[in-house]
Structures are given as structure tokens and as C-alpha cells.
Amino acid sequence: MGLINDNPENPFKEAIPGSPAFITSIDKVVNWARSNSLWPLTFGTSCCAIEVMMAAGAAHHDLARFGAEVARPSPRQADLLVIAGTIVKRMEPLLKTLYDQMAEPKYVIATGACAISGGPFIYDSYTTIRGAHEVIPVDVYVPGCPPRPEAFFYGLLTLQKMIIEGQTIAKPFERRKPVLSVLPPRIKLEQIRDELVKNLTARSVTDLNQNPKELGL
Amino acid sequence: MSQTIESFKLLLENAFSEPLTYLEASQLLTIKVQENQLFATLKTLKETLKFDALIDHAGVDWPNENKIELIYILFSTHHNQQIMVSADIDRNQPTPPSVSSLWAIAEWQEREVFDLLGVTYKNHPDLRRLFLEDNWVGSPLRKDYKDDFILERPW
Numbered sequence: 146m147g148l149i150n151d152n153p154e155n156p157f158k159e160a161i162p163g164s165p166a167f168i169t170s171i172d173k174v175v176n177w178a179r180s181n182s183l184w185p186l187t188f189g190t191s192c193c194a195i196e197v198m199m200a201a202g203a204a205h206h207d208l209a210r211f212g213a214e215v216a217r218p219s220p221r222q223a224d225l226l227v228i229a230g231t232i233v234k235r236m237e238p239l240l241k242t243l244y245d246q247m248a249e250p251k252y253v254i255a256t257g258a259c260a261i262s263g264g265p266f267i268y269d270s271y272t273t274i275r276g277a278h279e280v281i282p283v284d285v286y287v288p289g290c291p292p293r294p295e296a297f298f299y300g301l302l303t304l305q306k307m308i309i310e311g312q313t314i315a316k317p318f319e320r321r322k323p324v325l326s327v328l329p330p331r332i333k334l335e336q337i338r339d340e341l342v343k344n345l346t347a348r349s350v351t352d353l354n355q356n357p358k359e360l361g362l
Numbered sequence: 363m364s365q366t367i368e369s370f371k372l373l374l375e376n377a378f379s380e381p382l383t384y385l386e387a388s389q390l391l392t393i394k395v396q397e398n399q400l401f402a403t404l405k406t407l408k409e410t411l412k413f414d415a416l417i418d419h420a421g422v423d424w425p426n427e428n429k430i431e432l433i434y435i436l437f438s439t440h441h442n443q444q445i446m447v448s449a450d451i452d453r454n455q456p457t458p459p460s461v462s463s464l465w466a467i468a469e470w471q472e473r474e475v476f477d478l479l480g481v482t483y484k485n486h487p488d489l490r491r492l493f494l495e496d497n498w499v500g501s502p503l504r505k506d507y508k509d510d511f512i513l514e515r516p517w
Contacts, residue, residue, distance in 0.1 A: 235495070268515040271502040272494075275513070 172311070179224070179250060180305040181212040186223035188243060190230030193257035196291040197229045206294040211301055220246040225304075228283070229291075231259040231266060232274040244281040252308070253277070254300055255323075256287040264290060283323045293337060300326040367391060370443050377410045378403075385448060390435070392446040400449045401459040404434060407447070408464045412440035416465035421475040425505045428453045430479060434461070451481070460486040478503035 189198055202208045202216065217223040220243045232240060244251070255277040258264030263275035277283050284307065287300035303326040371391070375382060385392040395403045407413040413436040422431040427450075434447040451458050460483035462469040472483045473492040480501035483489060491498065500507055 268513050271512055
């Protein structure tokens with residue numbers, strides 16, 4: 146926190162100002178505190194931003210349950226950069242600047258197919274960057290196009306677990322490879338679909354069991 | 363002030379001395395003009411027929427016909443009518459006249475077409491790139507555009 150890390154042997158030396166004698170016992174508290182107050186930067190470049198920032202942050206799914214609801218419009222006050230959307234060549238220097246402006250410790254989650262690999266724009270595109278890891282180091286990948294809020298929460302919980310265990314890419318000697326956070330197998334696609342059906346039926350948006358042929362489609 | 367298409371077509375034909383070429387390809391009322399009559403036609407549409415809004419201006423690349431088609435979609439708040447003007451220009455030397463003196467918004471829309479299709483407008487006050495980097499080489503929306511960054515589709 147403000148001190149320069151001269152000794153990469155001890156990854157936590159720069160984390161706490163003061164005597165290194167206390168550090169081993171404070172590690173767990175600091176990591177626990179950091180993992181439970183991840184303030185995300187309000188940064189979205191396309192449709193994933195709607196899903197991740199608005200759907201996940203709104204009342205139904207409620208990002209505040211995981212202590213990450215305080216979206217900061219300034220990178221100086223943010224801990225977590227959620228790359229939600231396509232990164233194009235013109236966006237690349239801006240994304241790099243935002244990442245550099247964030248204070249340590251900083252964490253990065255890349256959501257959606259575009260931020261992972263370029264997604265639908267991977268071929269025949271003259272401007273789409275193929276994966277956010279080409280620009281800045283990424284801690285957790287959340288697959289989906291866009292991912293459901295549950296998937297994003299799972300990615301957030303994965304990052305929290307990594308922080309508690311001290312394994313993030315901000316400490317390059319701890320872990321070099323980003324983690325792909327896929328929803329666990331016990332959550333079935335049917336369960337997600339059932340929830341969708343329940344929500345849509347309750348709000349009378351549409352008849353999900355309708356026959357397209359009767360509608361003349 | 364809304365009129366039917368037929369009565370509006372009469373109004374349109376009275377404003378021009380020469381007969382108009384209509385295109386049936388679009389749902390919009392579309393007229394086809396030559397490149398050398400493009401500016402005069404648009405000026406007549408603006409000043410006589412009160413087409414005061416240039417809604418959209420775009421370019422289409424046709425490499426097989428060796429032409430670039432310029433599209434102008436105009437709207438008249440006076441007549442409540444929409445019209446599309448299409449003009450074919452040479453693909454190798456695309457130098458159509460700029461209409462930014464008629465509609466100020468054309469300045470930006472022509473910068474976009476210049477950026478992505480390489481059409482250099484004559485008498486444009488500020489013809490710079492809009493979306494791409496300043497040192498970009500080539501026009502990426504042309505069908506035969508290639509560079510080192512593009513990943514070819516493997517199938």
C-alpha cells in the first residue's frame with residue numbers, strides 16, 4: 146500500500162506498512178478483508194456490461210451479497226477491473242491506462258467470449274483484440290456470451306478464494322496462468338432455464354410454450 | 363403536411379428539369395444519379411424540396427462492378443417524406459463532391475466513409491480519419507482488404 150516492493154521473496158512485505166514481524170499473523174486478516182471488499186470499476190464496452198454490471202448489480206441477483214457493489218467511476222478507488230465486452234485496437238491503450246491507474250492490489254476479471262478470445266469477432270476482424278490477456282494480466286475468466294449473473298458470481302467467488310489463498314496474477318511469482326471459472330456441475334442448465342421461465346412467466350412477458358408455427362413464423 | 367407517395371413523386375418530378383431514374387430495390391423511394399449531377403441533385407432536394415435532414419450517408423463497395431455506391435438518406439420535416447439518393451462512383455479514383463456545405467452533419471458522415479472505404483471527398487473542410495488510428499494504411503471495409511492482423515477463417 147504505497148511502499149515499493151524491493152524484496153519479491155516476501156509478497157506481503159509491501160502490503161502492510163510497518164514492521165515485517167507482524168506480517169505472518171496479519172496475512173489472513175488482510176486477505177480476508179481484501180477479498181470481501183472488491184470495489185469494481187465501472188467499465189463496460191458492450192453487451193456484457195449490461196449483464197454483469199446492471200443485472201448482477203441490481204436487486205434480484207444483488208452483487209452486494211459478495212461485498213462488491215460499490216462501483217467506482219474512478220480507477221484510483223477501484224480494486225477490481227471487470228472487462229465486460231469487446232476490446233478493440235482503439236480501446237487497448239485506454240484499457241492499459243485504466244489498469245495502470247488502479248492502485249495495488251488490483252484484480253482483473255474478464256467476462257464473456259469477446260474478452261476471453263475475441264469471441265464472434267475472432268476471424269475476419271481488422272480491429273478486435275483476441276483476448277484481454279494480450280493487453281493486461283487477467284486473474285479470472287468467466288465464460289458465456291454474455292455470462293449469466295450466477296456465472297459471474299461464481300467467477301467473483303473464485304477470485305475471492307484466490308485472494309484468500311494469496312494466488313493472484315498481481316503477484317507474478319505465485320500464479321501465472323489465469324483461471325477459467327466455469328459454473329460447477331451441480332448447477333444444471335435446466336435449473337437456469339427454469340428460473341428464467343419462472344421470472345418471465347411471473348412478469349407475463351411472453352408465453353414460453355407457444356408454438357412458432359401457430360404464429361406464422 | 364403528409365402526402366401520398368404518388369403526389370410526392372409529382373412534386374419531385376416538377377422540381378427537376380430532367381427525368382429521374384427510380385430504383386425499385388429498396389422500400390424507400392430511391393433515385394439514382396450520376397456522379398457529376400450528385401451535388402446539384404442534392405442541392406435541389408435541400409433547397410427546393412426542403413429535405414432539411416441528412417439522416418444517413420454511407421458507402422457500399424462493389425468490387426466486381428469496380429464501383430463504390432454512395433447512399434444518401436434524406437428526410438424532409440416539411441413534407442414528412444423520406445428519400446434515398448444513390449450514386450455510383452469510380453472505385454480506383456473515388457472523388458465525389460462533399461455535401462457538408464448543405465448539411466453540416468455530412469462532415470462527420472463523410473469522414474467515416476473516408477475512413478473505412480477510402481473515398482476522398484472534394485471540398486471537405488476537415489477530411490481526417492474518424493475511427494481508425496491516424497497511421498492506418500488501407501480501407502478496411504473494402505472487400506479485398508487484407509492486413510497482417512486479420513485471422514483468416516479456417517473453413
